[in-house]
Amino acid sequence: MANGSGSRGRGGAPRRGGPARAAAKGRPRPTPKPSRRPEPTPPPEPRAFRLGAVPGATPGKWIGVWRERLPHVSLELREIAVASQRDALDEVDVALVRLPVESSDDVHVIELYEELPVVVMVAESHLTAAEELALADLAGEVVIVPADDVLHTEVPDAVPPAFAPPADTAEAIATVAAGVGVVIVPMSLARAHQRRDVDYRVLTDGPRSTVALAWLRERTTEDVETFVGIVRGRTARSSR
Template identity: 45%
Template structure:
């Protein structure tokens, strides 16, 4: 059965809009369905077939999946707008050494060396942690896209110059892929429409001379068949 649509999962802060626009232009007959998935569930959604592909954050358990790294986000610290750290354009890890730090249960920043004392209470979500930052309970370290996603007038964020970046990747099941999945991988990789990469290569076009020689060979072969002698006749006695 031919696949009629493609389901792309994306984690909070993921930005599939560019690829979705390109897909709609190239494949109007095969809709791309965008499905939000929690960061912790993204890989399982691909393995379980809930989505065909997913934009997820690394590091993650990607066993059984093929992964294409896409881009790396800046890591930022979210603070109240009146916070001392908001006076700088960029901060460093050392600037956070004396700051209480919030770490939600859905934290996606893999930075074991982050400074600051982690508050014992862990809010369930990044969005809930933003409320606590606004209340002055601590700073929150997140990828820049999440700081933008949960933007509030009473909060701001500053890039942390020496923090590791937050990687985003495209994941899909290992092994042979459907034609639509291959097509979407091509979109993400920037292939032009009609690219033959990943498909069987078309036969090369023959030159005019090659066509002429082929016709001459065909005529010669036909002539030999026409002139092929039959069985030898016995002479009269």
């Protein structure tokens, strides 16, 4: 007996692909809404960071790291005098200073490293025969003390110069190069003013100079903390 169900299948349900599906095919599909892309993050605004440094301080490696990590923040290096280094903190973000610096509750100081003292003498001096010197070896020597002296070394039995103190270390070393006396300075200053006609030897029992990082507590900013982290050897991913 023939099945009169027509387009119906078993149980009377309409077969797939019937008129209802054909009608659906004729309807226009809704246009998908375009996905919204996140707004691009605007680049940080350029700004400047001011770093002070006393003569002899060598912040070059830290400046290099700074420029790699914060290329949008220009670093301005300013040389400051030891005699006025405390006042200079009002004009910079941080500074490399020589201790002692005037201590107060509003200044933050982190000691970094100590420098050996050296004796700078003319290249032909008999003092160059030794690999290093002691204060006793300078007895009878004319010890020049420049106006910007930072060590304040007392040399027993030294001969005081018969002329006014040189204005700065560079002038004192130029006087030594002329064959007059010796001068005692931190090693970095001897290297900074190195000349062919002078030499230097470590002074084993002389006072050392401590270089520190200092800034005003009220000026502690994210940039200051970043520079402190660089000086302390933190990586870019390190937490403060």
